[in-house]
Amino acid sequence: xxxxxxxxxxxxxxxxxxxxxxxxxxxxxxxxxxxxxxxxxxxxxxxxxxxxxxxxxxxxxxxxxxxxxxxxxxxxxxxxxxxxxxxxxxxxxxxxxxxxxxxxxxxxxxxxxxxxxxxxxxxxxxxxxxxxxxxxxxxxxxxxxxxxxxxxxxxxxxxxxxxxxxxxxxxxxxxxxxxxxxxxxxxxxxxxxxxxxxxxxxxxxxxxxxxxxxxxxxxxxxxxxxxxxxxxxx
Amino acid sequence: xxxxxxxxxxxxxxxxxxxxxxxxxxxxxxxxxxxxxxxxxxxxxxxxxxxxxxxxxxxxxxxxxxxxxxxxxxxxxxxxxxxxxxxxxxxxxxxxxxxxxxxxxxxxxxxxxxxxxxxxxxxxxxxxxxxxxxxxxxxxxxxxxxxxxxxxxxxxxxxxxxxxxxxxxxxxxxxxxxxxxxxxxxxxxxxxxxxxxxxxxxxxxxxxxxxxxxxxxxxxxxxxxxxxxxxxxxxxxxxxxxxxxxxxxxxxxxxxxxxxxxxxxxxxxxxxxxxxxxxxxxxxxxxxxxxxxxxxxxxxxxxxxxxxxxxxxxxx
Numbered sequence: 442x443x444x445x446x447x448x449x450x451x452x453x454x455x456x457x458x459x460x461x462x463x464x465x466x467x468x469x470x471x472x473x474x475x476x477x478x479x480x481x482x483x484x485x486x487x488x489x490x491x492x493x494x495x496x497x498x499x500x501x502x503x504x505x506x507x508x509x510x511x512x513x514x515x516x517x518x519x520x521x522x523x524x525x526x527x528x529x530x531x532x533x534x535x536x537x538x539x540x541x542x543x544x545x546x547x548x549x550x551x552x553x554x555x556x557x558x559x560x561x562x563x564x565x566x567x568x569x570x571x572x573x574x575x576x577x578x579x580x581x582x583x584x585x586x587x588x589x590x591x592x593x594x595x596x597x598x599x600x601x602x603x604x605x606x607x608x609x610x611x612x613x614x615x616x617x618x619x620x621x622x623x624x625x626x627x628x629x630x631x632x633x634x635x636x637x638x639x640x641x642x643x644x645x646x647x648x649x650x651x652x653x654x655x656x657x658x659x660x661x662x663x664x665x666x667x668x669x670x671x672x673x674x675x
Numbered sequence: 676x677x678x679x680x681x682x683x684x685x686x687x688x689x690x691x692x693x694x695x696x697x698x699x700x701x702x703x704x705x706x707x708x709x710x711x712x713x714x715x716x717x718x719x720x721x722x723x724x725x726x727x728x729x730x731x732x733x734x735x736x737x738x739x740x741x742x743x744x745x746x747x748x749x750x751x752x753x754x755x756x757x758x759x760x761x762x763x764x765x766x767x768x769x770x771x772x773x774x775x776x777x778x779x780x781x782x783x784x785x786x787x788x789x790x791x792x793x794x795x796x797x798x799x800x801x802x803x804x805x806x807x808x809x810x811x812x813x814x815x816x817x818x819x820x821x822x823x824x825x826x827x828x829x830x831x832x833x834x835x836x837x838x839x840x841x842x843x844x845x846x847x848x849x850x851x852x853x854x855x856x857x858x859x860x861x862x863x864x865x866x867x868x869x870x871x872x873x874x875x876x877x878x879x880x881x882x883x884x885x886x887x888x889x890x891x892x893x894x895x896x897x898x899x900x901x902x903x904x905x906x907x908x909x910x911x912x913x914x915x916x917x918x919x920x921x922x923x924x925x926x927x928x929x930x931x932x933x934x935x936x937x938x939x940x941x942x943x944x945x946x947x948x949x950x951x952x953x954x955x956x957x958x959x960x961x962x963x964x965x966x967x968x969x970x971x972x973x974x975x976x977x978x979x980x981x982x983x984x985x986x987x988x989x990x991x
Contacts, residue, residue: 527880544885
């Protein structure tokens with residue numbers, strides 16, 4: 442469904458990705474593992490149009506994402522929960538979610554999709570009139586996921602949803618990710634917590650210094666000696 | 676003899692007392708009238724400054740041509756009244772419209788090409804300064820250096836038991852209040868307002884949610900220019916129209932924006948009224964030549980003690 446084909450990405454003159462390829466099938470959870478600076482977030486930023494690859498192609502269900510304007514990508518059913526949540530801090534939770542429904546179609550269906558998000562994340566209902574900048578880390582992450590989901594995407598990109606959160610909260614977030622996936626949403630998950638990510642993912646890719654170095658079914662990666670040593674700390 | 680003198684003395688004292696009371700009354704009236712004038716002027720400062728702060732808040736740039744968009748607004752009003760002899764309302768409407776379109780053109784032709792290029796922190800300052808100089812000289816060439824006069828939109832004065840204020844000034848206050856409240860509600864409630872605030876707070880996050888930030892920038896510029904032109908048309912009967920009328924106003928707007936906090940809409944309004952009041956009080960207690968000194972003393976104290984202004988953002 443989502444195909445990244447041999448992309449090279451640069452920040453100015455510095456190359457960050459070399460010949461990165463990956464694919465995500467419909468209704469899959471695919472995880473992208475790797476250390477800090479391996480290029481995971483850069484890959485997601487390229488998919489959602491914030492960075493333009495100099496070489497290679499990115500397509501979603503036949504649409505070339507690298508050929509259209511970044512703000513149009515969400516119209517094709519791809520939504521991105523960026524690293525660090527990137528909520529609008531001086532807007533309320535409700536306003537943040539409404540911005541998520543900005544795309545014309547999503548705007549029409551906003552009342553039902555907002556209601557659905559309030560059901561998945563009851564805490565957001567309680568906090569709806571609170572400024573997003575004053576939420577706790579876990580609440581912010583839930584708000585960011587909900588904001589990306591009100592556009593009713595087919596594919597959801599998640600960048601480090603566990604970052605800086607207490608283990609209980611992380612577990613709660615991962616449950617929600619699985620729930621969203623069971624509703625038919627395809628998920629590409631970037632995680633530092635390889636153990637957790639491989640537990641819920643169907644397949645995984647491993648990145649190192651801007652290259653994809655390994656790929657396979659999650660169960661197989663969990664058993665791999667190299668992965669165990671380098672990423673699982675076993 | 677003695678009691679008589681006593682009476683006379685008492686009479687003088689009473690008269691003195693009465694005179695002082697009358698003087699205090701007069702002074703209070705003067706202060707109150709000046710305060711109200713300060714609010715009237717302040718409301719226009721607020722309108723001009725809110726355009727400046729709107730652009731800073733969304734695009735993180737200073738528009739040095741803002742004063743010239745104000746000036747153009749004044750000239751459009753003058754020439755529509757002069758050439759067509761229509762009611763000033765149509766002149767105001769046309770001025771706002773012309774400034775809006777000019778704002779769009781400026782953004783598309785001058786600023787858009789610089790956006791996202793290295794040097795964005797300086798390049799818009801240089802570019803808009805160039806536009807400002809061009810527009811001043813254009814106005815000088817096209818419309819001449821003679822100061823032009825626009826009559827009051829409404830003649831007459833409201834007299835509340837000796838407390839007098841011209842209807843024109845009341846009109847200014849009402850228009851300013853209506854526009855600011857209306858704009859604030861629009862930004863808070865509408866889908867466009869939501870997108871505007873989202874872009875201002877986090878452009879990348881807004882982009883991935885489907886907001887075209889270039890379109891937001893374009894409209895921000897148009898709206899900001901329209902606000903400046905509106906202020907110019909409202910103030911035109913009080914001041915004179917000339918190619919340089921925007922310069923002092925832009926300086927004042929910068930002071931207002933510093934007082935309120937760069938990028939804060941509420942701050943611009945509060946700062947506008949504050950500056951207007953400070954100036955009018957300086958006129959009463961010092962003299963009119965000292966009003967700018969008072970304004971800049973306040974500016975400098977803010978820069979020293981509270982550089983972020985009333986509602987300064989942390990990004991400052």
